[in-house]
Amino acid sequence: MLEIEGIHAGYGQMSVLRGIDMTLGAGEVVALLGSNGVGKTTLNNVICGFIRPTAGEVRFEGQRITGLPAREIVARGIAQVPEGRRTFPNLTVAENLELGAFRRAGANRRRNFERVCTIFPRLAERLGQIAGTLSGGEQQMLAIGRGIMSEPKLLILDEPSLGLSPILVEEMFALISQINAQGVAVLLVEQNVMQSLKVARRAYVLEQGQLVMEGTAAEMLANPRLRQAYLGL
Template sequence: MSALLEIEGLHSGYGRTEVLRGVDMRVDDGEIVVLLGSNGVGKTTLNNTICGINRAWQGSVRFDGQVLTGRHYRDVVSAGLIQVPEGRRIFPNLSVRENLELGAFRRGKRNRATNLARVLDMFPRLHERSGQAAGTMSGGEQQMLAIGRGLMAEPRLLILDEPSLGLSPLMVEEMFALIQRLRSEGLAILLVEQNVRQSLETGQRGYVLENGAIRHSGTCAELMASDALRRAYLGM
């Protein structure tokens, strides 16, 4: 596989506080890469720096061979690198359909109707509630909406930040089945999760972020078999 996203020596933070300390990682075309780490180690900061929301202090971000370091987040979206943020960040007072259509504001306008039909077919519950205010839906339905909105932008790589957070066990199963389906359709995914076991069973490769740096990496099978990781993250 060819590298779609390449991150080298990435440093970033807030004010004078450094959060990322030389992160190196890659996501290949068409694969699921899992990013693991406890709360507060820099996962969301990494996502936001990749996407141009936070400024990179040092290092580089390349996407499909194009340098994105220092580019505006609108340029990142235009390139096809789309983040579904933690906490969903939907527009609660807008309808489901309006939220989805906003996903194509920067990228995917030409195929908006086709993509909307595809997303509503993929998420029947969103189809049933297309005219409903998004804020009145359940947490699981709102997560579907957030992912559907991301898909409206025709992503080449989708960053999913804690997509299973706060969901019921049944909805978690549905979420991971959806992630597998998207990958089978050729979409590359960076999956940022605290559901360690299910994430490693879903992805191909993984990284473990600790104190702003990558401490472990390998195939998901290798990480699952690591005694240190099993003790730290799986309680085994």
């Protein structure tokens, strides 16, 4: 579904990504792991059209999307839930969700609204509440629900567990598995290695703008370098 080949990208004269090659199949959950500042969000933004790479190509369902405007990439079926949630704090929960269908799946807005309320019953109880008054976990649910409103074929989640309590982290990863079970492919961009490898089929590890490890979740958990560097084992 998603093919990333030889991507180089950065900001001005600063190089961040250096030769990234990745794939993600339909219906897969693939984890992109790495510490803060290694280029994970930059890669997300290249995929979604916010940053134009200096070299390389991104293909989605066999079609080149490199350089397309972000609105066109959303229309093709890629939705990103950015780090930090970025909900509209002065709008209600319902209004935030409605905005998720602005560019894609508008005809199915009601059906997808009900789908989100089924996945996130806490949001269904707070549809009239101002988004900025929600808890951190509820705002994360709202951000993901807004992404689901566009009927994505690929959902990119950037640090969905950031700032959540341990109990909410467990709940969030269970919800990611539930969303994937409905047929949505997920690129899970995380620092939480153990939880990510519980839900992902495959994983890549990014360090200083380059992929240094890749494999199945089981292979990654057994990799002594990853266990030492990220799990402290």
